Amino acid sequence: MRTDGFRFELVATAGKARAGILHTPRGPVPTPVFMPVGTAGTVKAMTARELAEPPLDARIILGNTYHLYLRPGLEVIEACGGLHRFAGWDRPILTDSGGFQVFSLAAINEIDDDGVTFRSHIDGSQHRLTPEQSMAIQRVLGSDVAMCFDECPPAGADGGAHDRAMARTTAWAARCARAERAPGQALFGIVQGGTDVDRRRRHLDQLAPMDFDGYALGGLSVGESSAETYRVLDAVAAELPADRPRYLMGVGTPDDLAHGVAAGIDMFDCVMPTRNARNGALFTGEGRLNIANARFRLDTAPLDADCPCETCRTVSRAYLRHLFMAREILYSRLASLHNLTHYAGTMARLRERIVREGRAA
């Protein structure tokens, strides 16, 4: 497959961990990388300029096919020249296929080998998503990386359900690979198989010959323990093709990111830094704190003295707590900026360490 203008360059390795550069037509993305999630065409509470400005300096963000398809709808995004122009963001965007949201948010009416019929979680209207339809939506969005439409079994699904989902996901991946794409749009395959390592390997064996531009692990961190997530990661991540970017979907905490990088993952996304920020959970070098806690009422220290973000350089914990308790809009902006900067800094430090202590590739 190998899309023109899209290439993964390996820079250094340390054990299974990798530092690299994802070259895309909209600019390079140093890896390992955390991608802020812009569910509805917006990384909540953040402007495009704030996302792109150092020290946060987000190089790639994620958009959700399911959400954007339902609202504002493709007609609007097409009329506005695609998702980049619509959102005022000129760096790379990865779109998911809609599969995960359909299976987790929507009311499923019917799933068959052709696709999924579901009702919108917004207004109950009925829609059908097939591999071809998912690819057509992602083509209109004009993302730099599209994802194959996959079936995501729920947490606790039995082996038979995983086997059926894998077979379907493989057949759907082949249909996605044949679909027309936006110019320069790369396509990643998604490995399913739950927490059974042999299933994961069997599914990877089916997808690897399809020669996708990158490979993702889907269906992790969907309710299983982190010990189980890590067991699968440790066994399977480094078996994904070494010359392609490896993407762990929808995971997770700063500890999960560190573990994923050590296992050989290059790309991550999760709503956690922004969602937790809005709920009062802030990540610092000393761990997670809850800004609502009364002990911060008179705390004049910055949220994290080592963080270079504007929040930590300009306001105190006492002020952040006040904004949170008073439900001021500014709280969400300052908290999201901090958490995203913390995640970006975590990834940058992991990358520096791989380059410094590892072997040049």
Ligand SMILES: [Zn+2]
């Ligand atoms: Zn900060």
